Amino acid sequence: MSRRIPPLLIGFAVACHVWSGPTCARQAAAESELRAIAAEGERLWTQSPDPSNPVACATCHHDPAKTRGWAASFPKFKPLPPPHSRVMTLLQANAEAVERHYRLPNPLPAATAITAFLTAQGAGIPISPGISAGQPVFPARMRELAASVVRGERLYARSCGQCHKPFDLAPSATAFPRVVEGRAEPLEGFIERHQSLGQQLSWDGQATADIMAYLMSQAAGRPIGHHTYQASTEGKEGS
Amino acid sequence: MIRVILFAGLASLMVALAVPPDATAAAVIMGTVKNEAGKPLPGLALLEKGEIHNNKWERGALVGADGRFRIELTGGGQYGLHVYSSGYIYSPEAVKVETGKTLEVKVILDPEPTRANTPLIKKAGFFPWEARQGKATFVKVDVADPNGDLGPQVLAFNAATKRAYAMDPPKRITDLKANFPNGVYQLEVDTSKGPINPRDWHFVVADHQCNTTDILSFPHEPKPLKVVGKP
Numbered sequence: 001m002s003r004r005i006p007p008l009l010i011g012f013a014v015a016c017h018v019w020s021g022p023t024c025a026r027q028a029a030a031e032s033e034l035r036a037i038a039a040e041g042e043r044l045w046t047q048s049p050d051p052s053n054p055v056a057c058a059t060c061h062h063d064p065a066k067t068r069g070w071a072a073s074f075p076k077f078k079p080l081p082p083p084h085s086r087v088m089t090l091l092q093a094n095a096e097a098v099e100r101h102y103r104l105p106n107p108l109p110a111a112t113a114i115t116a117f118l119t120a121q122g123a124g125i126p127i128s129p130g131i132s133a134g135q136p137v138f139p140a141r142m143r144e145l146a147a148s149v150v151r152g153e154r155l156y157a158r159s160c161g162q163c164h165k166p167f168d169l170a171p172s173a174t175a176f177p178r179v180v181e182g183r184a185e186p187l188e189g190f191i192e193r194h195q196s197l198g199q200q201l202s203w204d205g206q207a208t209a210d211i212m213a214y215l216m217s218q219a220a221g222r223p224i225g226h227h228t229y230q231a232s233t234e235g236k237e238g239s
Numbered sequence: 240m241i242r243v244i245l246f247a248g249l250a251s252l253m254v255a256l257a258v259p260p261d262a263t264a265a266a267v268i269m270g271t272v273k274n275e276a277g278k279p280l281p282g283l284a285l286l287e288k289g290e291i292h293n294n295k296w297e298r299g300a301l302v303g304a305d306g307r308f309r310i311e312l313t314g315g316g317q318y319g320l321h322v323y324s325s326g327y328i329y330s331p332e333a334v335k336v337e338t339g340k341t342l343e344v345k346v347i348l349d350p351e352p353t354r355a356n357t358p359l360i361k362k363a364g365f366f367p368w369e370a371r372q373g374k375a376t377f378v379k380v381d382v383a384d385p386n387g388d389l390g391p392q393v394l395a396f397n398a399a400t401k402r403a404y405a406m407d408p409p410k411r412i413t414d415l416k417a418n419f420p421n422g423v424y425q426l427e428v429d430t431s432k433g434p435i436n437p438r439d440w441h442f443v444v445a446d447h448q449c450n451t452t453d454i455l456s457f458p459h460e461p462k463p464l465k466v467v468g469k470p
Contacts, residue, residue: 053386054352055448060328062349079291079319079333081391081415101448136335138317140290 033179034116041117044110049102057097057114064121066134071115071122072224073132075148075213077141087148089212091115091177091186092204108203112184116177123225127174129216145213148206152214155207159199170218175225187212264311266336270344272306272322276470279306280348282324283396283443283454285403286310291319291333294391294415299403301396301441310401314338321392322346323443325453326354326467329392351450354464358384358444358452363459365435374431380406380455381423384446389419392445395426399439418447 046058061067074090088096095111104110130145131137156166176187188203191211201208272280285299302308302324312318315338322330327348336342351357361381368375382393393406406424428435442455455461 053356053448055328055356055450059352060330060349060449079293081292081294083414084416085290085292136333138290138333138335140317 030179033182034177034184035120037113037177037179037184038116038120041113041115044098044102044114045117049104049110053101053103055101057101067118068122069125069133071119072125072127073130075145075209075216076130076132077138077144079141086206087145087209087213089188089209090118091188092209094118095204108189109184112177112186112189115186116184119177119225124223126221127216127219127224129213129220148210148213149217151207152210152212152217156211156214159201160211166215166218170215171222173212173215174219174222264313265338266312266315267309267341268312268318268320268334268336268344269307269309269341270346272302272308272324272346272348274327274348274350274467274470278470279304280324280327281306282322282327283441284308284310284320284322284346285394285396285443286312287319287321289317289319291331292415293319294405296394296403296405298401299396300401301398312336315340320344320346321445322348323445323451323454324348326350326465327451328449329443329445329451350467350469352466354466356384356386356446356448356450357464358382358389358446358450359464360442360444360452360455360461362461363440363442363455365437365440367430368427373434374429376428376430376435378406378426378428378435378440379423380425380442380444382444383421384444384450386446386448386450387418387421388447389421390445390447391415391419392443393419393424394443396441396443397428397439398441399436416447 048056078088094114095107098107098110177184192203282302288297300308300310320332363380366377367373395404406426409422438457445451
């Protein structure tokens with residue numbers, strides 16, 4: 001039941017095939033832009049922007065069979081040197097890595113692009129926060145994630161719940177990053193700029209990760225992403 | 240009676256010698272280390288006890304020329320396994336081993352594309368602490384990182400005791416994500432039961448960007464760094 005494609009979406013897709021009006025054109029343009037962002041993400045994944053330090057993400061993480069499941073496994077507890085370990089979203093984890101390895105002054109655009117790439121790479125994989133295929137499950141990490149979900153539920157009820165029911169919003173949350181006015185927008189960015197929250201939540205903060213942990217717990221089992229992207233590294237496992 | 244006791248003691252000793260070493264280990268992590276082309280790589284396999292990157296180093300093993308290693312543990316649980324080989328980016332991996340079980344891992348290391356950012360262990364030395372009449376010895380390494388982002392992974396491994404250590408930085412740092420300074424890192428070793436044997440000691444350093452030194456083993460004379468290159 002949870003994996004059913006909403007009838008409205010089916011109707012929309014059929015309508016776009018029959019009559020490609022301006023809405024469909026905008027949709028196609030957004031898809032195309034998102035693919036471009038995913039392509040940029042793949043470039044950043046495989047190539048360091050710092051010529052003096054050529055170590056890129058793909059230097060170590062070059063096997064798509066291993067990275068394909070990453071997007072669906074977030075939010076999850078990220079072990080970092082103390083005291084920085086915490087539950088993170090994929091974007092937050094990417095931003096942390098981009099900041100550390102690429103030393104970009106603003107890690108958000110690169111992290112968003114890499115998130116788009118990894119999400120597209122893993123499109124269709126069922127969401128399973130905290131659990132990556134082929135990796136051991138660590139009880140302590142799952143407890144941290146469970147605590148994050150509880151915090152997120154409280155925060156959601158206080159800040160978002162008056163307008164949005166979680167089971168309405170959770171499916172949409174799986175379709176980020178998206179393109180808004182030609183720019184990639186991660187869900188964390190949307191939460192940050194959302195006016196009605198009553199409090200400012202930063203895209204990289206724990207509270208944002210908690211809300212997303214709650215939403216993703218509601219979306220567990222649904223497929224991640226909303227489009228596919230044929231990465232140039234696909235089919236070249238271990239290359 | 241004395242004969243019986245002697246016989247029993249001798250029998251116990253023979254049994255103890257006949258039993259393989261892992262029989263006393265509550266858990267074992269063993270594995271192979273290779274490059275992408277399948278060539279075995281020698282080096283070090285060191286463990287953090289608990290969550291990976293917590294900097295609580297415990298056990299370790301030398302990785303042989305055949306690329307194999309074996310770490311015997313006093314108990315199962317969660318560990319952070321870090322594998323190092325000269326010229327390669329180190330590999331960190333969170334692992335879980337159950338008490339009474341053996342975990343087998345396969346590690347593939349990727350070569351460092353450049354050594355321009357690789358930290359350097361300039362020298363290592365062993366200095367008995369005079370004030371404690373030789374009962375403690377300082378093990379010291381002088382470390383420099385060209386891109387200035389050393390982290391807590393300034394590590395020493397004693398192959399005789401199979402203990403791994405994070406060495407103390409020149410100044411106290413509580414935030415392990417902070418950049419650690421260049422300079423002399425040290426470790427105080429209890430030598431009340433016997434002097435240190437420098438041949439037992441191996442050193443390796445990795446910075447926050449995973450740039451990894453060559454492993455410095457006896458006679459602890461650094462060699463020029465080489466790029467291994469993709470196989």
